[in-house]
Amino acid sequence: MSGFGAIIGRLSDRVNPIVVKELRQAVRSRIVTGIFIFFLVVQFAIVALALLLDDSAATSLSAGRSLAAALYSFMMFVCIVFVPIYSGLRLAWERSDARRDLMFATTISAGAIVRGKMLTAAMIVALIYSACAPFMVFTYLLRGIDLPTIFAMLGLGALYILGAVQFALFLACIPTSRVAKIFLGLFGLAVILSMVGSTAATFGMMMAGPSFFFGGGGPWGYWGAIVSGLALSALAIGWVHFVSVAILKPPSANRMLPVRIYVTAVWLVGGVVAVVWSILALDGDPIEAWAMLSTFFFAGALLVAVSERETWGPRVRRRIPRFLPARAVAFLFFSGGAGGVLWTSLILWLTLLVVSLMGIYHPALLADWREGLQICGGMALYGMAYALTAGLVRRLLVRLGARFPHYYTWVLALALATFGSVAPLLVFLVLTYGSRDWSRLMLGASPLTYLNPVYLNESAGRDARLVFVGLWAAVVTAASTPWFVRQVRAFRPLRSEPAPAPDGARHG
Amino acid sequence: MHVRVENLTRHFGRTRAVDGISFSFESGHIVGFVGPNGAGKTTTLRILATVDEPTSGDAFMDGISAVEDPEKARHLVGFMPDQVPAHGDMTVHEYLDFYARAYGIRDPRRTQIVGSVEEFAGLGQLRDKTVVALSKGMKQRISLARAIVHDPAVLLLDEPAAGLDPRARIELRELLRLLADQGKAILVSSHILTELSEICDDAVIIERGKIVGAGTVDDLLTRDTRRRLVRIRTLASLEDLLKAVIQIPGVDDGRIDGRCVTVTVDGDESACRTILATLVRQGVPVVEFTHQRADLEDVFMSVTKGQTQ
Numbered sequence: 172m173s174g175f176g177a178i179i180g181r182l183s184d185r186v187n188p189i190v191v192k193e194l195r196q197a198v199r200s201r202i203v204t205g206i207f208i209f210f211l212v213v214q215f216a217i218v219a220l221a222l223l224l225d226d227s228a229a230t231s232l233s234a235g236r237s238l239a240a241a242l243y244s245f246m247m248f249v250c251i252v253f254v255p256i257y258s259g260l261r262l263a264w265e266r267s268d269a270r271r272d273l274m275f276a277t278t279i280s281a282g283a284i285v286r287g288k289m290l291t292a293a294m295i296v297a298l299i300y301s302a303c304a305p306f307m308v309f310t311y312l313l314r315g316i317d318l319p320t321i322f323a324m325l326g327l328g329a330l331y332i333l334g335a336v337q338f339a340l341f342l343a344c345i346p347t348s349r350v351a352k353i354f355l356g357l358f359g360l361a362v363i364l365s366m367v368g369s370t371a372a373t374f375g376m377m378m379a380g381p382s383f384f385f386g387g388g389g390p391w392g393y394w395g396a397i398v399s400g401l402a403l404s405a406l407a408i409g410w411v412h413f414v415s416v417a418i419l420k421p422p423s424a425n426r427m428l429p430v431r432i433y434v435t436a437v438w439l440v441g442g443v444v445a446v447v448w449s450i451l452a453l454d455g456d457p458i459e460a461w462a463m464l465s466t467f468f469f470a471g472a473l474l475v476a477v478s479e480r481e482t483w484g485p486r487v488r489r490r491i492p493r494f495l496p497a498r499a500v501a502f503l504f505f506s507g508g509a510g511g512v513l514w515t516s517l518i519l520w521l522t523l524l525v526v527s528l529m530g531i532y533h534p535a536l537l538a539d540w541r542e543g544l545q546i547c548g549g550m551a552l553y554g555m556a557y558a559l560t561a562g563l564v565r566r567l568l569v570r571l572g573a574r575f576p577h578y579y580t581w582v583l584a585l586a587l588a589t590f591g592s593v594a595p596l597l598v599f600l601v602l603t604y605g606s607r608d609w610s611r612l613m614l615g616a617s618p619l620t621y622l623n624p625v626y627l628n629e630s631a632g633r634d635a636r637l638v639f640v641g642l643w644a645a646v647v648t649a650a651s652t653p654w655f656v657r658q659v660r661a662f663r664p665l666r667s668e669p670a671p672a673p674d675g676a677r678h679g
Numbered sequence: 680m681h682v683r684v685e686n687l688t689r690h691f692g693r694t695r696a697v698d699g700i701s702f703s704f705e706s707g708h709i710v711g712f713v714g715p716n717g718a719g720k721t722t723t724l725r726i727l728a729t730v731d732e733p734t735s736g737d738a739f740m741d742g743i744s745a746v747e748d749p750e751k752a753r754h755l756v757g758f759m760p761d762q763v764p765a766h767g768d769m770t771v772h773e774y775l776d777f778y779a780r781a782y783g784i785r786d787p788r789r790t791q792i793v794g795s796v797e798e799f800a801g802l803g804q805l806r807d808k809t810v811v812a813l814s815k816g817m818k819q820r821i822s823l824a825r826a827i828v829h830d831p832a833v834l835l836l837d838e839p840a841a842g843l844d845p846r847a848r849i850e851l852r853e854l855l856r857l858l859a860d861q862g863k864a865i866l867v868s869s870h871i872l873t874e875l876s877e878i879c880d881d882a883v884i885i886e887r888g889k890i891v892g893a894g895t896v897d898d899l900l901t902r903d904t905r906r907r908l909v910r911i912r913t914l915a916s917l918e919d920l921l922k923a924v925i926q927i928p929g930v931d932d933g934r935i936d937g938r939c940v941t942v943t944v945d946g947d948e949s950a951c952r953t954i955l956a957t958l959v960r961q962g963v964p965v966v967e968f969t970h971q972r973a974d975l976e977d978v979f980m981s982v983t984k985g986q987t988q
Contacts, residue, residue, distance in 0.1 A: 184789075280750075
């Protein structure tokens with residue numbers, strides 16, 4: 172083999188096998204070729220029509236902007252709708268129980284599969300972008316738009332598309348029945364179509380220029396908002412990526428470890444950035460935004476954590492550290508129900524602690540931090556109360572003989588939350604049918620709404636609500652203590668055991 | 680390589696597709712996995728191949744668990760499912776090259792391996808054809824080539840001969856024997872029992888998710904079965920012999936078969952002895968009394984009840 176051939180061979184070895192396979196299939200795919208040709212024809216038609224029908228194209232100061240808007244909208248529609256659906260459907264088909272693709276029985280890792288699918292989607296997007304590039308650059312010649320804006324639009328658009336692709340892949344990874352997959356697909360389609368709308372809105376904001384952001388905060392506010400949007404989108408894509416990989420891994424694997432490390436790192440870095448930003452800019456918005464996002468995210472994460480495994484197989488136990496402090500940290504980060512609930516609760520209370528300290532040491536930054544703290548604290552308590560109650564109910568049902576796998580606990584928690592939020596009000600509505608003053612009791616102060624976390628927004632009766640949910644969370648935590656203790660005791664490294672000797676009998 | 684299946688169970692809702700089965704086999708052996716449709720053969724093979732997960736139980740390849748360490752087990756297992764390859768839009772070479780890459784085989788070894796596997800499976804002439812354009816037999820060969828591309832120690836073949844013409848079956852049989860001689864442990868499920876009895880060293884018979892018979896093929900064929908064929912020749916009239924023998928308790932059925940009478944005996948070897956003694960006592964001039972050796976099909980019919988779930 173020649174030197175050049177050897178280099179090519181070595182480079183080829185570095186390429187993700189999924190990318191090689193998917194691209195080979197994509198170039199042979201009539202759908203991909205058809206969409207690509209259709210895309211080129213429509214782009215050409217848009218430009219031609221804009222130039223032929225608009226007499227003022229040569230003199231108008233916004234002709235380039237309008238044409239860019241039209242081209243961009245069409246390109247984004249094609250990319251956001253076609254690429255994620257193509258990628259998601261392929262993976263869902265390969266993952267179907269009846270015809271699970273044999274690549275899942277090779278030694279290729281779950282991470283490489285998801286990365287390969289993402290990279291392939293990115294390459295198809297790059298192909299479509301490259302076809303669009305001459306048309307987009309042409310809009311610059313028509314005036315009304317500058318090159319940095321064009322590139323920023325394309326960059327943000329690419330992130331939206333990759334976000335949609337990652338979301339579609341995430342849905343495709345979920346192991347469920349064919350009927351449920353159809354519903355998931357419809358849900359995914361709705362989300363992807365809504366992303367088309369939000370892309371158009373982003374485009375509109377960018378076209379409006381710096382004045383749109385922060386009440387005309389100047390170029391810093393304009394580009395700061397764009398960079399923040401990019402960073403948040405990238406972090407969200409990263410999170411969905413890690414979750415997708417975790418789903419693809421075998422159940423025996425330590426699925427949650429990478430997810431928890433990633434989320435903890437993002438939470439930590441986000442917190443530091445928010446605190447520094449707030450102090451330097453003398454503005455409490457960043458820290459409030461971080462606290463709110465963290466609280467809502469981790470309150471939801473509690474429902475997932477409580478649904479995790481309650482015992483560990485040899486594969487995970489082999490990796491449990493023998494050193495006690497390291498084992499304590501591992502308990503929080505390894506897959507496991509009790510560890511997950513502890514990890515999530517710890518981050519929730521640390522978030523609230525940071526906001527409290529900021530409120531105490533920088534009161535000028537967080538004028539209404541006490542109210543924000545109450546809402547965040549309330550959300551954390553509701554999350555804990557519903558998650559742990561669901562866990563208790565599930566264990567009770569199992570003890571009564573019901574078959575209720577731990578991984579469905581989140582469904583029970585959601586059912587309880589829905590029931591707790593709606594049922595008391597419905598009962599009251601039925602009891603007071605015809606009465607005029609029932610609506611007053613719908614207000615936050617009514618004890619009937621104590622099970623409904625949405626009413627945390629109401630300032631009336633918030634203290635009583637917090638006391639109620641705090642007591643509820645304390646009771647279910649106390650009742651769940653044996654569950655926690657059991658798992659803490661079981662979380663021990665595997666003793667080295669001799670390999671089992673082959674049995675003498677050939678069969679039986 | 681020692682493959683051990685331990686209390687393997689797989690439920691689909693209320694259906695127990697596999698119900699606590701245990702068996703084991705070794706390198707260099709071809710084990711037939713026999714059972715009616717819906718017996719749980721494919722489910723078992725899919726679990727061993729780590730494509731599916733058991734409800735309980737486990738399977739070990741030299742102590743490596745298919746449930747706990749599926750990634751390690753995948754290095755050791757090659758699986759040929761009963762379905763034809765899924766990626767019809769790839770060429771044969773691209774298909775095999777992808778799986779070689781997926782097993783982490785790097786160039787230039789990969790090029791060599793894919794080339795030799797193509798030659799071994801008789802696909803050399805077809806390497807640039809798309810998979811979808813090939814016949815069922817050729818697709819079966821691609822499937823087998825894919826299963827051995829990473830040189831696994833264990834081969835799991837699900838109905839590999841289904842849909843093949845007689846020549847392709849013979850060639851497949853030769854390929855399997857060659858692979859077993861190379862030291863691979865091979866578990867092969869098939870409905871074509873005559874085929875299996877010719878190539879298998881051992882057999883496991885499964886019905887409704889449970890093992891109903893297992894052992895070496897020789898053991899199974901000589902083991903007491905409920906029904907056996909006996910060939911009797913006499914100097915007297917064949918019609919008289921048939922009338923006499925059919926009345927003896929334990930004889931189910933009989934027919935004149937050329938120059939002798941063939942009867943089906945419901946019982947073991949002592950039942951055959953009783954029949955012979957009765958005939959001699961009745962003065963029938965018996966000159967030949969041969970117990971016809973059962974084949975795997977007889978054994979299968981004897982131990983299964985034809986029930987599906």
